Amino acid sequence: MADTATLEVKTAAELKSQPEEYRAAVEKIVISHAVNELYGAQVFDEPAIALAPTPYAKWLTCRVAMEEYHHHVRFRALAEEIGVAPERMDPSHKKPLSIFEFKLQTWAEFCVIKAIADYAEILQVEDLLHCTFHPLRNLGRITMPEEKFHAKFGKDFCLELIQAGRADEVQDAIDRYFPITPAFFGSSNSKNNAIYRKWGLKQRSNDDMRADFMNRVTELVEKDFGLRLPKLA
Ligand SMILES: [Fe+2]
Ligand SMILES: [Fe+2]
Numbered sequence: 001m002a003d004t005a006t007l008e009v010k011t012a013a014e015l016k017s018q019p020e021e022y023r024a025a026v027e028k029i030v031i032s033h034a035v036n037e038l039y040g041a042q043v044f045d046e047p048a049i050a051l052a053p054t055p056y057a058k059w060l061t062c063r064v065a066m067e068e069y070h071h072h073v074r075f076r077a078l079a080e081e082i083g084v085a086p087e088r089m090d091p092s093h094k095k096p097l098s099i100f101e102f103k104l105q106t107w108a109e110f111c112v113i114k115a116i117a118d119y120a121e122i123l124q125v126e127d128l129l130h131c132t133f134h135p136l137r138n139l140g141r142i143t144m145p146e147e148k149f150h151a152k153f154g155k156d157f158c159l160e161l162i163q164a165g166r167a168d169e170v171q172d173a174i175d176r177y178f179p180i181t182p183a184f185f186g187s188s189n190s191k192n193n194a195i196y197r198k199w200g201l202k203q204r205s206n207d208d209m210r211a212d213f214m215n216r217v218t219e220l221v222e223k224d225f226g227l228r229l230p231k232l233a
Contacts, residue, residue, distance in 0.1 A: 004199050007132045012081040015133065025195050026133050027084055029202075033124075033139075034075035034089045039100040040117075041068035042091070048110040057107075057157070064114070064153060067146045074142065078135055098180045108161055108169035112177050114154025116217055120184050122147045123209050132200035155224065162225060174221060175230045181217075182232065185210040 007022075009015055015023055045065035052058040076089055087093055099117055104110060125147055128140030158170050186193060186206040196202035204212075221229045 007200060008134065009132055010134045012078070012135055015082055021195060022199050022201075023082075025192070025199055025201055026136070027079070027082065027088075028192060029128075029136065029196065030075055030079045030082065031084060031088050034072055034079050035091055035094055036097065036100075036121075037068055037072035037075060038089070039091050039096050041065055041072060043096075043100050043102075044104050044110060044113055045069075047104055048107070051104075051107045051110060053107055060153060061110075064150050067150070071143055071146070074139055078139060081135075097184060099184050102177055102180065106169065106173070108158075108166065109173040109177065111154050111157040111161065112170060112173040114150050115158050115220060116154070116174075116178060116181055117184070118147055118150040118154060119216055119220070120181060120213055122151060123185075123212055127202045127204060127209070130200075130203055136201070155220065158225060162227075167225075167227065170225065171227050174227060178217070178221075178230055179232055182210055182214070185213065 004022075007018075009018060009022075015026060018026075045061070045068045049058055049061045049065060052061045079089055080086070099120075102109075102113070104113070122144070125140045125144050128136050129144070131137045131140065161167070161170050188205075188207050190206050193202065193206050197205065218229055221227050
């Protein structure tokens with residue numbers, strides 16, 4: 001990689017003097033986080049409060065929903081600071097990623113989504129921790145412990161269902177939800193990803209991140225849950 005990957009851009013103000021390609025790449029990353037956090041909160045976390053089976057589960061689900069909306073608010077604030085037009089973050093103007101097209105109907109589905117999809121989110125946030133644009137690096141640091149809590153929430157509640165004799169519900173949710181998740185990491189020959197890595201905005205290729213995800217989810221489903229991961233087409 002050229003010296004572009006060791007660049008340090010410490011503030012939103014410093015971004016203004018960076019090359020056009022760098023600024024456009026930063027905008028795309030900030031927008032994708034702002035939009036995805038909002039989609040997720042709207043279609044999964046907020047509706048899941050009604051599905052949660054006990055007051056304790058409702059309380060924790062409220063906390064997850066609050067944090068996901070807060071992630072959107074934080075990324076959106078950064079987007080506004082760097083001059084992104086609000087309509088570029090409006091989910092109604094953007095086709096949702098396939099992971100958000102799943103129609104949430106049961107508590108078991110929500111637990112599986114948190115255990116699996118929030119792990120995918122952890123991988124994305126992990127890459128931000130070393131980002132050459134420091135405001136994104138800082139957002140990654142603040143967001144990471146909360147994403148880890150969401151993934152643990154999903155794992156713990158899946159285990160609770162399995163121990164209560166409802167493993168078939170968890171397996172069924174995995175069978176239907178897991179196959180749409182690998183696409184979340186983007187295409188193998190993504191031009192955007194190549195630009196992100198050239199500028200040190202991201203560290204890993206889409207395929208590397210997808211491989212990390214597959215390894216971790218395989219361990220979670222087969223070892224921790226004692227269930228099966230469906231074969232991908
Ligand atoms: Fe989030
Ligand atoms: Fe999350």
